Amino acid sequence: MTDPHDSARLQGEAGRNLPPLRLHVPEPPARPGESADFTHFDIPAADAAPRPDETAQPATMRDMAYGLVRVLDENGAAVGQWNPNLPPETLLRMLRAMALTRAFDGRMFRAQRQGKTSFYMKSTGEEAVSIGAALALHRDDMCFPSYRQQGILIARDWPIIDMMNQIYSNKGDRLKGRQLPIMYSAREAGFFSISGNLTTQYPQAVGWAMASAARGDTRIAATWCGEGSTAEGDFHSACTFASVYRAPVIMNVVNNQWAISSFSGFAGAEATTFAARAVGYGIAGLRVDGNDVLAVYAATRWAADRARANAGPTLIEHFTYRVEGHSTSDDPTAYRSAEESSLWPLGDPIARLKQHCIGLGIWDEDRHAAMDKELAEMVRDAAREAEKNGILGHGLHHPMESMFEDVFEEMPWHLKEQQQQMLDEWKAAGL
């Protein structure tokens, strides 16, 4: 036992003659009016990353969490061990899906500005993250996305008019106008209902994957969240379950550098990478150039094959950049340097794949321009068609009484009573 007098004396001294403590509060490299500088980013050569076996023990591949899986080099050539060697038709399908996502985002953003709906969120610059993954998964694998993976639906050929009906919250909306725009749900497309509450989908994806494993199924699950959202407890609960049960799940962290106005440092990026979260949980971690659709595809295929081989979960960090504002509700020039997006060192995912396809001789500028024009028209026509079903606040909505449906499987007496009361009141008011 220590002498209490002695320890008291030691404690007393410990507080003396020491420098005062300091609180560290992260600060992003550049604020509005300042020039952006990404030279501190360590971007390895496109062919630098080794490709471990899909069944590698997580402990043998920890370096992958600190490197960067890349395929497309500065000249648009596909290089290195991760090159998925995709056939031309798959490459062009990727290109088209990314371009359609961008055209769709542009149109719907404008629709919100024109007062046709309440809210919208673009995925500009991040299209590769959704589309590369969607094409690497099987169509019946289950996706648990966040709000910025509209590209998955587009890559899975979900009708864009259906997405627009949801955005307009109109009578054609399969979700009955109940959800905020872009909070899709499309079971047939293996696309789980999006929640407004961040990261709740993470443990849910793990649970789906555990169920699939427990039932001897062959389908796997994938989930996405932003880097900011990795701070939520649900992220860490999901990692623990995924690790304990070796769940057949792919957990994607879309590190687009920003969470509304907070830079990635507020989620821990000053200290380590997001892929490195995997290291502590003993699961495989990959850090990927998220603006390189071939790298995203290759990493997702690797993780999917690993899951299908019962070798466990993978955490993939997609290193990318949020080119636009967080949503229609914020102006990014109020909190970050306007230069950032143009100086982003990993380029634009569409431009990079386009350059690659041109280099292969399967694509050219004219065809690209024609495609952009065709997609713009397609989106415009779909929007006009969707608007016939109504836009938000202009009367063409689901019937008022539908508000009470689907709260429960069977409507209990109190909801029936409230439903009737609502109808009576509006009738009494002559409306």
Added chain:
Amino acid sequence: MTDTTQMNMIQAINSAMDVMMERDPTVVVMGEDVGFFGGVFRATAGLQQKYGKNRVFDTPITECGIIGVAVGMGAYGLRPVPEIQFADYIYPALDQLVSEAARLRYRSAGEFIAPMTVRSPFGGGIFGGQTHSQSPEGIFTHCSGIKTVIPSTPYDAKGLLIAAIEDNDPTIFFEPKRIYNGPFDGEYDTPATSWAGHADAQVPTGYYRIPLGKARIARAGGALTILCYGTMVHVVEHTVAMLGLDAEIVDLRSLVPLDIETIEASVKKTGRCLIVHEATRTSGFGAELLAQVQERCFHHLEAPIERVTGFDTPYPHSLEWAYFPGPVRIREAINKIMKD
């Protein structure tokens, strides 16, 4: 005579934090996007620039972390004012609020306290869908040890927030976001109004407090008592004015502690009582109010007590105007009470 100036509710809330940070170096402001950006609703604008990053800082996106850290800072001796970006996102923090902040004083017999004020925008009216519209005040009034305060004007917002920050108990301060920029009468097809020219938007620039647990008579009258708070105060005022009814409108301001004397005196005077809130009906705060009035005023009542509340469904996006307990529903309830 202190200086006053016109403020909307956001400015009044900002001013309350500014005044308190100036007066008390232990006050700290924290939350998602509250620092450099000044909050998604601009409520903390300029505070980091003025008081520095040690006292006003962005946090990681983890509500349970924000409140847990605020409990620890409170234990140290600071007076944290955490912001939860939307009341709909307070649920991940429930354990830290309900099991920790609310019980710390009790379980340590006063050794440790949690003198935090949790600010959070709540309520609907902005087409925010089900995760930007909820009114979860009943969850907090139900658990012992937390105070719950809801202002309805810029003047009250500042005075109540200062009192909440000075209070040594944990307080949930729900800000009716629909009326941040101007009062809302519940009519969806009339243009939005601002606080300009509104008497309760003349706000002292300096320090003042409105004690927690004191209701405000928003309109004195003899025909009927209407108990309400937040946005609904304005909807009720508008409806009563339309009907030309001599109602007494009681703006509760604070649900816990509740100003039961004012409620009791008013209902005993009028003999009729309507309760209005936006939150869902079942186990909502209206149920507690109804029980209190029935227990204390039964022999004075001339008609059954009525409640107008949000329906027991999630907040729908496109049908928000039908969900929102607006003038149509309030008028029907008033007619029913006045018939007897």
